Amino acid sequence: MEFFPIEKMQKDHDLGLNKIIYNRGVRATTTADLLQHTDTLIFDLVPSKIFINIGSNDVGFNVPEKIFLENYDNILKRIKEKLPDSKVFVMAYYPMSGTGTDFDDRSNSDLQKANEKVRQLAEENGYQFINVNEGLADSEGHLRSDLTFDGVHMLPAGFEIVLKNLMPYLT
Template sequence: MKKPILTALLLLAAAAVFAQSEYNFQRRSLFEKLPVTSKDIVFLGNSITDGGEWNELLANPRVKNRGISGDRSSWMLDRLDPIVGGQPRKLFLLIGTNDLAAGTPAAEVVANVRKIVERFQSESPRTKLYVQSVFPVNDSFKKYAAKHGRHDADIVAVNKGLQALCAEKGIVYIDLWTLLADKNGKLRADLTNDGLHLMGEGYIVWRDAVLPYVK
């Protein structure tokens, strides 16, 4: 019985690694070579963060983008060393939408964010932490509707959990969901062209929301 169980575990591990794209590992390996310092402001997230030209949007050369397309909270936990070790001045975290698309329960996403927060508070206590809400999605755009379009309630649940976590830990929760959602709780159609990612105007809305905390 042990051999089939071991084989199954190895297959699951291999599947988890395979799920992380070549791009994910390319970006991780690059970030390991690029130092973060105590003067830096880090944006940490998935493709939505990855897509932002943050030092230009915020007119601040100390802002560093550590977003990786497709990232999940559990994978992010495995790439924190270069960031935590750099003791950045501020960290803006956004993660969760890919977890939900992969079937990860909302409570597990919040638990992983808790681990990220607690690691920074333990090992980089001077870093000011800002946890951003998971964005709404819009399943009227078909490209990502099958994977991402069925999780509106889960997104709300994650955000409630993140807000409670931030209150517990004494850190800032930034509610971007409200700014980006239409009256039906979907990502505003004027801010996206695929239902998941932002067009330029969406990044301006986001920029304006975080700018007071960056200064």
């Protein structure tokens, strides 16, 4: 996720990790964009663990589901081929606010449907699908308003929750 300040958080908190964490999220990136830049965004780092959170923009930009899922599958297959020893975690999409956002082109319902398809791709490729969203949503399942500045992108407090939920997978 573009605004996730994981590098800063790793410096500010004693996470007890012996690895450096990089966030390679780029604004408005789609699965097609990631496919074009896998060397720079993934392979050049030769990471031991990869956490993938890509595709919500595909949903929002109305990329046909068939293309979105083919791209995602190709990303996972490339990783398996080029980095067979890397542990890959396919992440569930973060919730978004219910109304009043500039992102009327997507909904939590759309993201949940995409989650199920992405979960299947993860399983088919032998990777683990994880959901680190506990604590982000209100009682209606929408991103808590105190955790976002635009209804979709989170403030640091939201990413603190995500980091806490990610810790079992980082160690």
